[in-house]
Amino acid sequence: MATTVTAPPVPKSPPDSPVLIDAATLSRPNRTWVPLPRWLRRLAGPALVVAVWQLLGATGNINPRVLATPAQVAQAAWELAKDGELASNLLASLQRVGSGLLIGVGLGVLLAVLAGLFRLGEELIDSTMQVVRALPVLGLLPLVIIWFGVGEEPKIAxxxxxxxxxxxxxxxxxxxxxxxxxxxxxxVVGLNRLGLIRHVILPGAVPGFLVGLRFALTSAWLVIIVAEQLNATSGIGYLMNQAQAWYRTDIIVLGLLIYGVLGLLADSLVRLLERRLLVWRRGFNGA
Structure with a gap:
C-alpha cells in the first residue's frame, strides 16, 4: 500500500509586511525601452510642444499677430542674427547678469558664512536677511533708480x-x-576650529550652496527681463520692448525663448558642478 507524503504548507507573508528593496536594486542603472541617449529623450517633450504649436499656427487656429509660429520666430532670429543686433543685445544682457551674479553670490556666501559659523553673526545678520528676502525684488525698482540713476547700475543692483x-x-x-x-x-582626530571649518563644515555646506546658486540663476534671469524693459538702450528685454510697439510677437517670443535657453544652460552648468564637487554623494536617480 503506497504512502502519500504531503508537503508542509508554505508560510505566507502577512499582508501588511513591508517590501524590502536592497541597495543593489536601488543602484541598478535605469533601463528604457527607447534606445536613445537620455538628453535626446528629454527633448521629446519640448519638440512635441513646438510641433503642436506650429500645426495650430499653420492651420489658422492661432492668429500670428497674437502668437507667432515657430517658423516665424526662427525667421526673426535669422534676420536679427544676420544684422548683428541679436548678438549685441545678448552680450549686453549677459554682462549685466554676470556682474550682478558675481556681486550677489559673493555677498550671499559671505553673509551666510558669518551667520552660520558665529552666533554673534547669526544674531546680527540672519534676522535682517529673513526680512530682506521677503521684500519683492521688482518693488525696489523705483528706489534703486533714485539711488543709482537710469544707467547700468540699477539693473546690476x-x-x-x-x-x-x-x-x-x-x-x-x-x-x-x-x-x-x-x-x-x-x-577626535585632532582638528582645530579652523580645520573643522575647512574640512568638515564648509564641504558639508556645498550641497546647500549649489541649491541656492540654482535659485539665484533663475531669479537673475527673471529680474533682468523687467529691468531691461525700463530705461534701457540694449539687451534682450529692450529688444522685446521695442518689438511690442510694432506688434512683433515673433521677436517677443524669441526673447522669451532666449531667456529660457540661457536659464536651462545655467542650470545645466550647476548640475555639472554638482557631479564634480559631490562625487562622494550618491542619491536616488529614480526607479
Missing amino acids: LVAFAAACPVYINTYAGIRGVDNRLVESGR
Whole structure:
C-alpha cells in the first residue's frame, strides 16, 4: 500500500509586511525601452510642444499677430542674427547678469558664512536677511533708480539683490545642517576650529550652496527681463520692448525663448558642478 507524503504548507507573508528593496536594486542603472541617449529623450517633450504649436499656427487656429509660429520666430532670429543686433543685445544682457551674479553670490556666501559659523553673526545678520528676502525684488525698482540713476547700475543692483537672498538662505541652512557627529569626529582626530571649518563644515555646506546658486540663476534671469524693459538702450528685454510697439510677437517670443535657453544652460552648468564637487554623494536617480 503506497504512502502519500504531503508537503508542509508554505508560510505566507502577512499582508501588511513591508517590501524590502536592497541597495543593489536601488543602484541598478535605469533601463528604457527607447534606445536613445537620455538628453535626446528629454527633448521629446519640448519638440512635441513646438510641433503642436506650429500645426495650430499653420492651420489658422492661432492668429500670428497674437502668437507667432515657430517658423516665424526662427525667421526673426535669422534676420536679427544676420544684422548683428541679436548678438549685441545678448552680450549686453549677459554682462549685466554676470556682474550682478558675481556681486550677489559673493555677498550671499559671505553673509551666510558669518551667520552660520558665529552666533554673534547669526544674531546680527540672519534676522535682517529673513526680512530682506521677503521684500519683492521688482518693488525696489523705483528706489534703486533714485539711488543709482537710469544707467547700468540699477539693473546690476537688482540682479545682485535677487541672487544674494537664495544663496544666503541655502548656504546658511547647509552650514547649520552639518551633522554634529561629523564635527565631533573631526575633534577626535585632532582638528582645530579652523580645520573643522575647512574640512568638515564648509564641504558639508556645498550641497546647500549649489541649491541656492540654482535659485539665484533663475531669479537673475527673471529680474533682468523687467529691468531691461525700463530705461534701457540694449539687451534682450529692450529688444522685446521695442518689438511690442510694432506688434512683433515673433521677436517677443524669441526673447522669451532666449531667456529660457540661457536659464536651462545655467542650470545645466550647476548640475555639472554638482557631479564634480559631490562625487562622494550618491542619491536616488529614480526607479
